[in-house]
Amino acid sequence: MRVIIRLPRFTTHQSHKPDLRNKSRAPMRADAEGSTSVIERLFFLFFLSLPFITLIQTVLARTGESTVRRPLPAETVLSGPRWVYTVPFEVHNKAEIERLIQCESRGLNISAPDSDGITSDGILQFHRGPADTIAAGTWKDFSRASGIVGSPMRPADAIRMTDWAISHGLGPHWSCWHPGLLSVFTRAAGEP
Numbered sequence: 001m002r003v004i005i006r007l008p009r010f011t012t013h014q015s016h017k018p019d020l021r022n023k024s025r026a027p028m029r030a031d032a033e034g035s036t037s038v039i040e041r042l043f044f045l046f047f048l049s050l051p052f053i054t055l056i057q058t059v060l061a062r063t064g065e066s067t068v069r070r071p072l073p074a075e076t077v078l079s080g081p082r083w084v085y086t087v088p089f090e091v092h093n094k095a096e097i098e099r100l101i102q103c104e105s106r107g108l109n110i111s112a113p114d115s116d117g118i119t120s121d122g123i124l125q126f127h128r129g130p131a132d133t134i135a136a137g138t139w140k141d142f143s144r145a146s147g148i149v150g151s152p153m154r155p156a157d158a159i160r161m162t163d164w165a166i167s168h169g170l171g172p173h174w175s176c177w178h179p180g181l182l183s184v185f186t187r188a189a190g191e192p
Contacts, residue, residue: 005047006040078159083107085123087156093166097159100124103176109155115175122152124162125174138173 074090080102091097101107104125111134114120119128121139129136139152139161146164150157171177 005044080107085155085159087159089156089160091159091163093163096166096171097124097162100162100174100176104174109153111153122158123155124152124158126152126158126161142170 074088076087076089076091076094078085078087078091078094078098078101080098083101083106085101085107101123104120105123107123109123111119111121112125114125114127118137119132120126121128121134126134126139126142127137128134129138129140134152142161142165143149145168146161148157148161148164150161152158152161165171165173
């Protein structure tokens with residue numbers, strides 16, 4: 001393949017003999033030649049800039065690929081009668097957590113005294129500690145053990161913590177964790 005690049009001509013003004021017969025055409029011809037050289041120069045600059053335009057397009061296309069290929073985070077929807085929570089992560093013990101939410105708070109994000117008189121917080125009712133603060137008690141103990149931080153009053157945090165707790169055998173912590181629910185959990189985990 002041959003590529004021919006035509007460079008614009010740079011004309012120098014030389015003294016010409018006046019064309020007396022075509023006096024009226026002479027200025028138009030000079031203007032036409034001048035505009036042609038400007039057009040040629042513009043095309044020349046355009047063709048010189050093509051490699052840079054291609055480079056910019058390539059860089060932009062590659063940065064776009066990384067955003068397109070990035071996997072979307074898993075999302076889990078937990079629901080019960082009159083409540084739904086969507087969390088931006090995969091929940092491994094979804095059925096058990098849905099039953100616990102329904103039993104513990106009926107899906108309401110509340111702070112209220114539990115059956116034992118201790119105030120509990122959130123949709124999954126984490127017990128407060130001796131100082132009657134959210135930062136102490138069951139949440140603090142589970143947080144230390146799991147490395148999960150947050151608050152039991154944020155449903156996504158409470159669901160993540162409960163998922164971890166159930167996976168580590170701490171389901172009986174909840175007063176709503178009864179033998180029927182426990183047997184469902186052990187069958188799902190493949191235990192005899």
